[in-house]
Amino acid sequence: MTECSLAYIPNRLHSLGKEIIPEFSIGEELYYRCSFNDLVKPYQSISLYDVSHNRNFNDTINYPKDDVLYNIDSDKNIERIPEKEISTTVIKSLSENGTFEKILVSKNNPDLIAKIKLNHDPKPCMYPHCVFEISLNNVIVNKDNYGNTLNKSGSTYKNLRSDIRIELTSIIYSSIIDNSEDIEILTDL
């Protein structure tokens, strides 16, 4: 991990010399920076390979939610990201390994299995940074492979992306992370 070069970032947020903590805890809060409209319906605007949050380690004094508004991109000449709201999500339940993992099996093709996993992902100037990592059949989806993996054409992939969007939207909209809640399937109208 490199040293943080942004002078306005407080030392408590620097990652150098600190360990990755893979386990999360019940009651821990996650903070998501988004525009006001996305607080209501982030459904269509969330990318499916990089959903960044800040965690607070159950320590609201050293890791307050406002930290998520710090700009950590050295190419941008601002300290704080303007005109953004903060969505707070509380972790209600976790898997046995102390993180959030949700497996989504394609209804059209059971061989297609997506996984959403919450990972601590410290940045040099933002130690509490974490991401919802999405993988497809054990291949982590990123900006480079998105078109060849999860974003393939066809209704099978479309439906799987839709399931992922519902999960992610639910996390932000309901402000709850619950490992045990699955999507109820409606088969008849």
Added chain:
Amino acid sequence: MENSLTFLAEDLVLKQSELFRDEYVNSEINQVHTFNELSVSDLDDWYNSILMKFSFLNEIQVKNIQGFLKALGYVLGEIDPNKLEISLDSVEDSDLMLWRESNHGISMITFDEYGQIVYSFIGKNGKKIKGTFDQNIDMEKLLYKFISA
């Protein structure tokens, strides 16, 4: 048509919604309504605005939307559309999503590029519901599900 509506209202979840009679029933039906900041006096205006705003819609999507609006047309005589507060958005630049928020959560209907009609609901308590249907779906039932969630 009136009989059909009455039957559905009595048998579907709409009847169970406390909001229905208190919030949705409207005695004045001959007025200009607004949808998504668009002033419309009838569904034709709304339909045309959808086609203009979401030019990516293909033939099967248009057909499905027409079916949905036909069902909505039946309901406009019974319900104040201003209180429905239906909003429109695109998803992945290929699908049309109608959505509305209630006290319980957010309900969505997506008309996707493959002709699928997807109903989904996300509750404020974390509850998630999803159903994927083809064009043979009963649009009136879908509509009532959408507005009563």
